[in-house]
Amino acid sequence: MVAEIKEPENLLVLCVDRDDDIGTKAKVETPIIGREPVIEAAIKLISTDPEEADANTMFESVRVLDYLRSRSKGEKYEVAVVAGSPSDEFEADRKISIELQKVLQVFPAEAAILVSDGFTDQAVAPIIESFLPIISVHRFAVKHSEALEVGWYIFYRYLRSLFIEPRYKKWTLGLPGITFILFTLLYSLSIFYPNFPLAAYASISLMLIFGLAMIVKGFGLDRAISFILSEVVSNPYILINVFGNVTGLVICLLGINQGLSAVTMNVPKEYLKDLMASLSHTNLILASFLEGSTVYFVIGFSMVFIGRVLYYYFRRSGKIWSNAIGIVAAIVIGETLRRSASLLRVVPQSLASPPAVAFFVWIAAGTIVLVLCTLTMRVFRNRFSDRFPYDEKSPQEQPTE
DSSP: OOOOOOOOSEEEEEEEETTOHHHHTTOOOSOEESHHHHHHHHHHHHHHOTTOHHHHHHHHHHHHHHHHHHTOSSOEEEEEEEEOOSSOHHHHHHHHHHHHHHHHHHSOOSEEEEEEOSSSHHHHHHHHHTTSOEEEEEEOOOOOSOHHHHHHHHHHHHHHHHHHSHHHHIIIIIHHHHHHHHHHHHHHHHHHOTTSOHHHHHHHHHHHHHHHHHHHHHTTHHHHHHHHHHHHHHOTTHHHHHHHHHHHHHHHHHHHHHHHHHHHHHSOHHHHHSHHHHHHTHHHHHHHHHHHHHHHHHHHHHHHHHHHHHHHHHHTOTTHHHHHHHHHHHHHHHHHHHHHHHHHHSOOSSTTSHHHHHHHHHHHHHHHHHHHHHHHHHHHHHHTTTTSOOSSSOGGGSOOO
């Protein structure tokens, strides 16, 4: 039996302002739902900037709404405007998804008709389709009398945006400005200090600045840094996790240095100078390295897990328990490595020898300790599941209604 195909009855005519011109220029809060509020917002925006294409797109979305309502056969139509952010693409897409969810709470649409200026529909379509299907895309562009006028207008518009919009002018004005100042300063100093090749340094500095700018923009380092800073501002306790990771890494690097120093101090020089001698006495080299570095490794990994425990405590996440087990595991593993160093230095004759028996007893004891800690943390996780839920987002970070 073929399932009956049901056509959507609640349709949303959606207009998306990805760079939030309506908020930055017209000071209108989004999302905007309804025919009259959209018209009022479009009038405010076009009164502020008569050349703004988003205002014309909003008027076009209202025209599409009126057309669909005039030929409606029982369907319900509504128009809405959502906006992103001028800061970066990640924040813009995140804001669009949040505002779209608010629109769907007011008007539970089953499908959307996207009204676009043709430049942003490919970027915002996947975001919209994650909440409801898009059954039509209506591309809208302002008409001009001559094709040449259109070309010059588009060229002027984008050239103007390079020197006005904050996300572009820091590269088109800020970076060349720093370069010209540094270049002029070094050339001026070369006049007063002719014995120093400052003019050559100016060329090197110019290439260095532009090279670093290309690396930052090419690998998206500016977006990564902006994302990290926004995360730190919204979640200050993430610094605890960062501090724990950095401290643990530094301590582990110190442990490597201490281990290598212990090798050079405790292993005879002739064992280290010859490759065959080093391979024949690998046990002594490993034993010395472990004896010098194990304590540092234990402290370093413990600092990493302690930082994560504190981070997930403030975040109210159930992952606090698995990281708490990590602290115990780091101590148990570290003690195992420390005890194995003595067996490497003096190899036991058999498994029944006292050092080997003591080592295997410790292995059994460490396993029991880890099992007991795991069971205990499981009890804690079940007991405090309401306070520390085990999910990707904590309750404090869920979007509020």
